[in-house]
Amino acid sequence: MYFQTRPTHHSIEIQYLFYLSRILFEKSKMMQLKEINVDEIYKRDKLLKKEEVVNVMKWVEFQSHLPNLSELCTALFLHSCYYNNELAKTTIDIHHTVKTLCPDIFGNRSPRDPQVKLTIDSFFCSPLPQLTDDGTLVILAKVLDVNPGNFIFPVILKCFDMITLFHMHQNGPPNGVIIVFDMEGITFSHFLRVSVVVMKKFLYYLQEGMPIRLKGLHFCNVVSFIDKLIAMMKPFLKEEILRVLGLHIGMDTVYELISKNIFPQDYGGSAESIEILHEKVKARINDNEEFFKYQESQVVDESKRPGKPMNVSDIFGMEGTFKRLEVD
Known part of the structure; x- marks a missing residue:
């Protein structure tokens, strides 16, 4: 589910620079929120490695159904998963999938x-x-x-x-x-x-x-x-x-x-x-409506997911089972 063969007709370096330029374009659409500098996070947390964050960002690039992620956003996920790359990848996918499939909440x-x-x-x-x-x-x-x-x-x-x-x-x-x-x-x-x-x-x-x-x-x-x-x-x-x-x-x-x-x-x-x-x-x-608007746009394109597209019942089962709560 999480891996695809990487193309070989361009160098990884060129592809990654192109990927970063796309991220910068996306972030330019946001209001200039005073985000923390990601380098400050690396200074605070010596266990969080920039190269590992970049590795996860490169993985996201090859997941055509996922939106682009900034370095800061990726660092938040890797930190939350105690620096486990594979767990961070799964969490990133779940995060964006649930937010896409549950508009009633997100x-x-x-x-x-x-x-x-x-x-x-x-x-x-x-x-x-x-x-x-x-x-x-x-x-x-x-x-x-x-x-x-x-x-x-x-x-x-x-x-x-x-x-x-x-x-x-x-x-x-x-x-x-x-x-x-x-x-x-x-x-x-x-x-x-x-x-x-x-x-x-x-x-x-x-x-x-x-x-x-x-x-x-x-x-x-x-x-x-x-x-x-x-x-x-x-x-x-x-x-x-x-x-x-x-x-x-x-x-x-x-x-x-x-x-x-x-x-x-x-x-x-x-x-x-x-x-x-x-x-x-x-x-x-x-004061930061553009930030929340940008967050709302960070959704999954299920038509591009490798394999079978996900839907609500794939994650949560049949919702009808939970439609009514009996209160004694």
């Missing part, structure tokens, strides 16, 4: 889209400024507007992806990522708006296709029906993720794992308040 990333705008306004999701002692990034999420009518589950997941990938392009890859979801204000009416099909798709992407090292998934201020939510998620979680899944009645047990100091002032930490962090996230999203 399509239409414009900040001006009414549902995206509503979600960005009513849902807080922000990487916290201070890393943990081992260099792990904490992403805190929380519903701000508790009206269930404004809780659009696929769009919330879309915004999480937009915010996280934007942060990676600006700051480079952290050693790992811990997601903390504060359930304060969540009601059973919110839960009824959670789709099992969407949950399955996103958890697959989160574990297999997102260029992050997921090191923890924590729910704090848990609600009485948390068991139903976990029962929905559990079939789609890998064993290693189940081991780092945490449920917390309040915040005290969270602080045993993550320094309280990292959290916003609202939680007794030293980071800026949720209100300020939220405004900064909204500004970054609204």
Whole structure:
């Protein structure tokens, strides 16, 4: 699936220069986002080798169904896969395939889209400024507007992806990522708006296709029906993720794992308040529409995939099995 015979009528050097020129042309269509210089990532992480990143980029060149990838984007994938080239190639393919086949979650990333705008306004999701002692990034999420009518589950997941990938392009890859979801204000009416099909798709992407090292998934201020939510998620979680899944009645047990100091002032930490962090996230999203437009264009052309084209059922099975959730 991942290898084709390389042409021999041109030198690799000429082909690679042509490939880089195509990438530069694609990037010129983006707004000049202040991306981190990829050389800074190499300086930070001595285990990430430029030559290995280039090797993966060359592989992508010969996958006619995949879009072009920048050196920075490729470095994010290789880092997330702990420098394993073959795993990075698989992750790159899964990442772009899932995003192409699941437009309900990953399509239409414009900040001006009414549902995206509503979600960005009513849902807080922000990487916290201070890393943990081992260099792990904490992403805190929380519903701000508790009206269930404004809780659009696929769009919330879309915004999480937009915010996280934007942060990676600006700051480079952290050693790992811990997601903390504060359930304060969540009601059973919110839960009824959670789709099992969407949950399955996103958890697959989160574990297999997102260029992050997921090191923890924590729910704090848990609600009485948390068991139903976990029962929905559990079939789609890998064993290693189940081991780092945490449920917390309040915040005290969270602080045993993550320094309280990292959290916003609202939680007794030293980071800026949720209100300020939220405004900064909204500004970054609204000011970088071209970046998200470019990300949306990074899709797979299934008609050019070697072998049989992929469809949703090839990855997720028959969706009808998950159309309805029985709630006791």
